[in-house]
Amino acid sequence: MNPKNLVSFAILLTIACFQWMCSTEMxxxxxxxxxxxTEIVDELANARTQAEAELAITHLLQKTGVxxxxxxxxxxxYTLSDERLSIxxxxxxxxxxxxxxxxxxEAFNTLMGMTDILQFNVDSDQVFTRLDLxxxxxxxxxxxxxNALLLTIVADESGIPNTxxxxxxxxxxxxxxAFLFGVWVDTEFENVSANKGNLSPKECLKGxxxxxxxxxxxxxxxxxxxxxxxxxxxxxxxxxDQGGGN
Numbered sequence: 001m002n003p004k005n006l007v008s009f010a011i012l013l014t015i016a017c018f019q020w021m022c023s024t025e026m027x028x029x030x031x032x033x034x035x036x037x038t039e040i041v042d043e044l045a046n047a048r049t050q051a052e053a054e055l056a057i058t059h060l061l062q063k064t065g066v067x068x069x070x071x072x073x074x075x076x077x078y079t080l081s082d083e084r085l086s087i088x089x090x091x092x093x094x095x096x097x098x099x100x101x102x103x104x105x106e107a108f109n110t111l112m113g114m115t116d117i118l119q120f121n122v123d124s125d126q127v128f129t130r131l132d133l134x135x136x137x138x139x140x141x142x143x144x145x146x147n148a149l150l151l152t153i154v155a156d157e158s159g160i161p162n163t164x165x166x167x168x169x170x171x172x173x174x175x176x177x178a179f180l181f182g183v184w185v186d187t188e189f190e191n192v193s194a195n196k197g198n199l200s201p202k203e204c205l206k207g208x209x210x211x212x213x214x215x216x217x218x219x220x221x222x223x224x225x226x227x228x229x230x231x232x233x234x235x236x237x238x239x240x241d242q243g244g245g246n
Contacts, residue, residue, distance in 0.1 A: 029071040033062040037148040041155045044176070047096065053089035057176065061085075064149040066183060067210060073145040077203040078183045078210035084218075088176055091218035095174035100219060104128070104153070105169040107178040107217065111185060117212060117229060122189050128169045130188065136164045153180050175217040182213035204236035 033040070040059050047053040060066075065073020067080050080088070094100040108124055135154045138147035142160070151160045154168055155177070165171075173181070186209055208229050215225035 029065075029069045029073075029076075032065065032070050032072065032143070032145045032148070033059055035059055035063065037063060037142040037151055038160055040148070041152055041159050044092070044152075045096070045155075045157065045159070047089075047093065050086070050089060050093065053093050054086060057085060057089055057092070060148075060152060060176075063143075063145060064152070064180075065145045066149065066180070067207070070145050074187050075146075075149065075183055077206040078186075079207040080210055080214055084211055084214045087220075088179060088214050088218050091175040094219075095176075100175055101172040102175065102178050102217065103170050103172050104131075104178070104181055107173070107181050108169070108185065110216070111182060114212075114226075117209060117226075118186060124169065127185060127189070131184070132164050132166065132168055135168070139164070149180055149184060153177050153184065175219065178217040179210075179213045182217065183210060186213075205233060208232035208236060 035043075040056065040063055043056040043059060044053075047056050061068055061080070062070065064070070064075060066075040066078050069076055091100050105124060105128075108127055111118065131150070131153070135150045138144070138150040139160075139162075141147050142151055153173070154161065154164055156171060186206070211232060212225055212229040215228060216222060
């Protein structure tokens with residue numbers, strides 16, 4: 001090939017590759033949703049139909065990066081299936097209707113009892129002191145994905161508070177907030193937790209935990225939620241090398 005033509009071909013190939021990358025998700029994480037965190041919290045509080053609740057939760061995930069490749073988020077691997085999101089939306093509507101509530105302290109005690117999934121070497125004072133401190137700092141930048149998640153956890157019926165109260169652990173929350181709290185606790189204290197069986201890969205296991213948190217806190221039967229988790233966990237663990245290779 002003529003050197004001139006070779007250079008032209010190389011340039012065209014580079015342009016084509018760049019365009020292809022731009023048309024896929026290979027260009028990196030997406031920016032968080034432009035919808036303000038306060039509006040998303042209001043959207044959640046004012047949802048009246050299944051469709052409205054699912055849309056509000058989707059906006060929240062797009063803001064916080066829970067289960068989504070959102071830039072700046074620590075929670076990208078906590079993936080939720082569409083079915084579980086729908087169930088979580090339904091239980092959120094029940095909470096708005098006056099039922100299906102849980103305090104964060106109860107949620108924490110539930111997590112502490114889930115020795116088949118995780119076991120944290122921390123007490124509730126450590127957890128809630130850190131939650132209150134991080135949520136207070138999050139008020140300075142509500143639109144940062146990790147902060148948006150914290151502020152959604154501590155939000156009450158009037159929205160995001162101007163100051164974080166000291167009774168965070170005792171106020172009743174929705175199943176959605178309990179789910180987010182589980183994700184936050186697992187992320188925040190994973191370096192001092194003991195996961196049974198030395199499971200891997202870690203990223204896949206977080207998706208299993210997300211499904212479990214959503215299943216259990218939305219009113220699912222503990223035994224069936226745990227069975228689903230164990231099946232998911234098995235699929236995460238790479239098959240053992242049987243040897244005998246050439």
